[in-house]
Each structure stands twice: as structure tokens, then as C-alpha cells.
Amino acid sequence: MGEILAVVSGKGGTGVSTVTAALGYALSSRGQKTLLLDLNFRKCDLPVLFGAEEKIAWHLLDVIEGNCRIIQAMIPCRKDEMLYLLPSSAARDLRLIQKSSFVKLAELFRSSFDFILLDTPSWPSEGFSYALQAADSAVAVTDSTLLSRRNTERMLLLPEFDSVRASMILNRFERKFLRDEGLPAPEDIARAIGVPLLGIIPESTDILLFSEQGNIPEALKKSPAKCFDRIAGRLLGEDIPISLKQ
Numbered sequence: 001m002g003e004i005l006a007v008v009s010g011k012g013g014t015g016v017s018t019v020t021a022a023l024g025y026a027l028s029s030r031g032q033k034t035l036l037l038d039l040n041f042r043k044c045d046l047p048v049l050f051g052a053e054e055k056i057a058w059h060l061l062d063v064i065e066g067n068c069r070i071i072q073a074m075i076p077c078r079k080d081e082m083l084y085l086l087p088s089s090a091a092r093d094l095r096l097i098q099k100s101s102f103v104k105l106a107e108l109f110r111s112s113f114d115f116i117l118l119d120t121p122s123w124p125s126e127g128f129s130y131a132l133q134a135a136d137s138a139v140a141v142t143d144s145t146l147l148s149r150r151n152t153e154r155m156l157l158l159p160e161f162d163s164v165r166a167s168m169i170l171n172r173f174e175r176k177f178l179r180d181e182g183l184p185a186p187e188d189i190a191r192a193i194g195v196p197l198l199g200i201i202p203e204s205t206d207i208l209l210f211s212e213q214g215n216i217p218e219a220l221k222k223s224p225a226k227c228f229d230r231i232a233g234r235l236l237g238e239d240i241p242i243s244l245k246q
């Protein structure tokens with residue numbers, strides 16, 4: 001039975017879509033069949049990160065409304081067919097579907113995927129609350145800034161998190177934050193927010209560059225590959241220590 005993991009944030013632009021795409025790629029590289037489900041209605045960022053916009057034929061809403069078969073809407077993101085994405089609709093609104101229909105669909109994917117990652121718009125949003133309704137676990141993506149830390153902390157106090165296992169990823173980390181700018185250390189951020197630290201992702205020009213080019217897999221051939229692989233390993237229950245070097 002696959003695990004449904006919502007990737008969420010308390011503030012926009014912290015890297016939710018990037019982390020969803022890269023973590024999905026890392027999980028699939030470890031032999032985990034993974035589906036990326038885009039809940040950014042009217043935006044649709046995941047296909048852009050995989051350079052797959054031209055392959056979009058149908059959307060999540062079409063699947064739920066029965067306009068197409070599930071397989072017709074899913075876009076393969078690698079040759080070995082271990083990673084797929086299901087785009088949301090760039091033109092239509094999530095509120096057109098009932099939460100229960102979405103949850104039913106997400107449940108259906110459990111039998112064919114090991115991981116179903118939900119890419120969500122930042123809280124508060126419809127996509128966020130749909131994702132939390134379906135998810136077993138949630139990972140909050142935050143950066144080191146005060147606004148991101150505060151909003152992550154506030155978000156994780158919501159009753160929606162009572163029934164999901166929550167953890168956090170610190171994204172866009174730079175050592176100079178500690179040295180020059182006096183921002184808190186990653187483990188202190190996690191302690192203040194009150195959830196386990198699942199991983200640290202450095203600020204990376206490879207991530208920035210290759211996501212601009214719609215080629216997130218290429219970014220993962222470079223230095224960030226290790227940190228996403230380690231996060232994937234932790235999700236699979238491996239005891240991999242957190243280190244600032246990664």
C-alpha cells in the first residue's frame with residue numbers, strides 16, 4: 001500500500017514544487033514507484049519542472065469527472081516508468097470537485113504506487129486542505145527566514161495536522177546564515193517549530209538553473225542529488241544522520 005505524503009508550506013516560494021519534484025525523482029531512483037500529484041490549481045508548476053508542458057492532455061479534474069482514463073492523464077517523467085505526474089488544471093478551479101472525490105482518487109493510487117507526493121500551494125489554500133484530507137504524512141518546506149519559520153509553526157498547529165505525521169525540510173540553507181547573519185541553526189529551527197527535521201537542502205545554483213530549464217532530473221545529477229537521496233532514505237526508514245555537509 002502506497003504512502004500519501006503532502007508537501008506543504010506556510011509561506012509561498014519556499015520550494016514546495018521543487019522539493020516535490022526532486023524528492024519524487026530521488027524516491028523513484030531508489031526503485032519506489034512514485035506519483036506526483038499537482039494541487040496547484042490554475043498554476044501547474046510540476047510539468048514545467050520536468051519540461052513536460054507539451055505532454056499535458058488531461059488534468060486531475062478530468063480524471064475525477066470521468067472525461068478520460070487515469071492512465072491517459074498521467075505523464076511519465078522517466079524512461080523506466082517509475083515516476084509519473086498528474087497535472088492539475090491550469091484553467092479550472094479545485095472547488096469544482098468534492099474533497100471526498102479527491103480523497104477517493106488518492107486512495108485508489110495506493111495500490112499502484114509506493115509513494116504519492118502531493119504538491120500544494122502554500123497555506124491557506126484549497127489545495128492545501130484537500131491534500132491534508134488525503135495524506136498520511138506531511139512534510140513542511142521552510143527556509144531559514146523569520147516569516148517562513150513563523151508561518152510554518154502556525155500552520156503546523158492547525159487541527160488538520162492532528163491525524164498526519166509531520167516533519168520539516170529546511171530548504172535553501174546557506175552556512176553563511178549562521179556565520180554572518182545570526183539565523184538559527186537547522187536543528188534549532190526544527191525544535192522551535194516542533195517537528196522532526198527530515199533533511200536540509202542547500203541553496204544550489206544547479207537547482208535554480210535546471211528548474212529554469214525544465215530539467216530537474218539534470219539538477220539531481222549534480223551536488224543536490226545526495227541530500228534528496230538521503231531524505232528519500234529516511235522516508236524509507238533508514239537511519240541516516242542529518243549533517244550540515246550534505
Ligand SMILES: Nc1ncnc2c1ncn2[C@@H]1O[C@H](COP(=O)(O)OP(=O)(O)O)[C@@H](O)[C@H]1O
Binds near residue numbers: 016204
Ligand atoms: N535549494 C534551492 N536552491 C536554489 N533555488 C531554489 C531551491 N529551492 C527552490 N529554489 C527556487 O526557488 C523558486 C521557488 O521554488 P518553488 O518550488 O516554485 O516554490 P513554491 O512551490 O514553494 O512556490 C524557484 O525559482 C526554484 O528554482
Ligand SMILES: [Mg+2]
Binds near residue numbers: 016017018040045120
Ligand atoms: Mg509550488
